[in-house]
Amino acid sequence: MANGKKSSVSVTAHILQLPVSSVSLNVVLQPLYGKNLAMLNATWDACAFMKNRKRNRALNRLFKYLAPYTNVNHSCPYNTLNAKAYFTKLHCTTIDPEYSQFDLCSMNKVNGKYQSISITIRILQKPITNCQMKFESKFAGTTSLPLFNKTWNVCRFLKERKKNLAFDRVFDYFRPYSNVNHSCPYYHDIVIRNCTLMDQKMIIPLPNGQYDIATTYSMDGKPRFSVDLTFELSN
Numbered sequence: 001m002a003n004g005k006k007s008s009v010s011v012t013a014h015i016l017q018l019p020v021s022s023v024s025l026n027v028v029l030q031p032l033y034g035k036n037l038a039m040l041n042a043t044w045d046a047c048a049f050m051k052n053r054k055r056n057r058a059l060n061r062l063f064k065y066l067a068p069y070t071n072v073n074h075s076c077p078y079n080t081l082n083a084k085a086y087f088t089k090l091h092c093t094t095i096d097p098e099y100s101q102f103d104l105c106s107m108n109k110v111n112g113k114y115q116s117i118s119i120t121i122r123i124l125q126k127p128i129t130n131c132q133m134k135f136e137s138k139f140a141g142t143t144s145l146p147l148f149n150k151t152w153n154v155c156r157f158l159k160e161r162k163k164n165l166a167f168d169r170v171f172d173y174f175r176p177y178s179n180v181n182h183s184c185p186y187y188h189d190i191v192i193r194n195c196t197l198m199d200q201k202m203i204i205p206l207p208n209g210q211y212d213i214a215t216t217y218s219m220d221g222k223p224r225f226s227v228d229l230t231f232e233l234s235n
Contacts, residue, residue: 010147019077023047027062047076071207085197088140088210089230090117095216099125099224108194116196120189121225127185130155132218135170140210140230147211154217155184173197197231208234 023046030040044059050072053060067073092105104120131154138146152167158180161168175181177195179188211233216226 021047021077023076025049050075085231085233086115087117087197087229087231089228091228092119092121093226093228095226096222096224099123099219099222102225103189105227116194117192117229118194119192119227121191122189123186127187128155128219129185130219131184132221134214134216134218136214138212140212159183 024043025046026041026043028041044056049056049059049063053063072078087107090105090107092102094101101122101124102120103122104118106118108116108118132151133154134151135148136146136150137148150167152164157164157167157171161171174192174195178190178192180186180190180192209232210230212228212230214226214228216223218224
């Protein structure tokens, strides 16, 4: 917001069915209080346009306004991003020392970049029969509204993963490196070993930059510990 007026917008669309191979774009331009007086009402084949933008000058002018701010910058299909991702920060916090403690919270550096993380959380009050995870992501170093802010019932999710496709995609990044791979209850400590983004396909399209992810875990209705990390994405 600038000078009391909203001067920018941010939109993130999570595509749950990839690849995107055909897109029909409908643009309607009309006065706010004259819905029956459309100044423009047109539908375009967006994939055909992105393949040869010069053939549609009107849509190309509109696209040029948006091009510097979006990752929609190539022809179809839209599938995964051939992006490189590195961890840059990791911070583990024990909120309730009587419930848990971190035996390990470290990043492993390869070729001058932190390419994997390892975490061990010792659970002092077993078993874990319920868990709420608050997940928040935003551009690193900003105080703007989060790109994503959601709280999930972890035990319910692990029991029926197919009912939450968005969380399931996030979970798939970390599942190969963790012993969090079954439904509750958990009678053991939580271990993550050499978790890396280098071999993962970025199925959620994001522009280049650094991103903060903050997670807080609550058991029995009380916050017990948190894990915050930052990663850098570059195409």
